[in-house]
Amino acid sequence: MPISLRDAFPSDLPAITTIYRESVLNGVASYELVPPEQDEMAARFSAITGQGYPYIAAIDEGGNLLGYAYASAFRTRPAYRWMVEDSIYLGPEARGRGIGRLLLTELIQRCSDLGFRQMAAVIGGAHPASIALHRALGFEETGRLKATGYKHGRWLDTMIMQRALGEGAASDPDASTYPGTLFKA
Template structure:
């Protein structure tokens, strides 16, 4: 694996993030968006995540090139769900299979545990998405279900795979944050 640094996302990262995400929207089945959002929309989304108190991070190489990004957001908006987060991890197609996704997700898990979140949910687009399913499983996520044929993209029906990872003490103790 190339030497990488994991750091908080900065506004200057948004062109790379929009490019990475745009690639996967156009060519992949992990995201169920049909058209890539532009930089302005990606900035709006990032700002909303940060305003909610959630981490948004990037992986960069020694030259400062953004190789991937990851964040969590609220799993659901109702207050009882406030201790559960949903993760998203996207890696540049040029940097795939190089450990970038693992480094990002590992860092994201650590940040969420430090913030006293108790459950991380992976909502993985496409049951054939072996790299994402394998990454989550390798980091301790367990499979809890499949929503069959829930999305239509690239002229085919796609499943959503649900995986979860308890964080910190999980459900064995009450949360410390409101």
């Protein structure tokens, strides 16, 4: 079944909330223990998209949202403004079908096109499938934080991975082209 990617819209929030809820309850990608309600997910969506970061939806032929990915500020101090953090969530029926790869590939391209220079992946539970996906798309392991979260009756590590975007550190960024609104006066 063909998959298409497009910008996520506020009308996608019920499906996004459902996917995230399942991930919070059953997975280790998020260290949240109680799934947020749709109004909280809407506030998060607005905060991310309102600052100019990409938020992408993966849709099947029938118009069903199978997964989503977004970039957001890695940290909010101004020197970090050229670095983004990726987040990817898939519904159970979408896992293992290459949809995560499609979403991350598109997210990398959009962030590169926007002028960001680095992308970090903060992988909860040091999840092997997420590590493999990021490694396949050029991310390198830059650190592991041990026993950072306790969920589902066990301690979880957090893997930090990173990849350069565009020219990376090979040149200085042009502050006049910064895409987000987080650091603009």
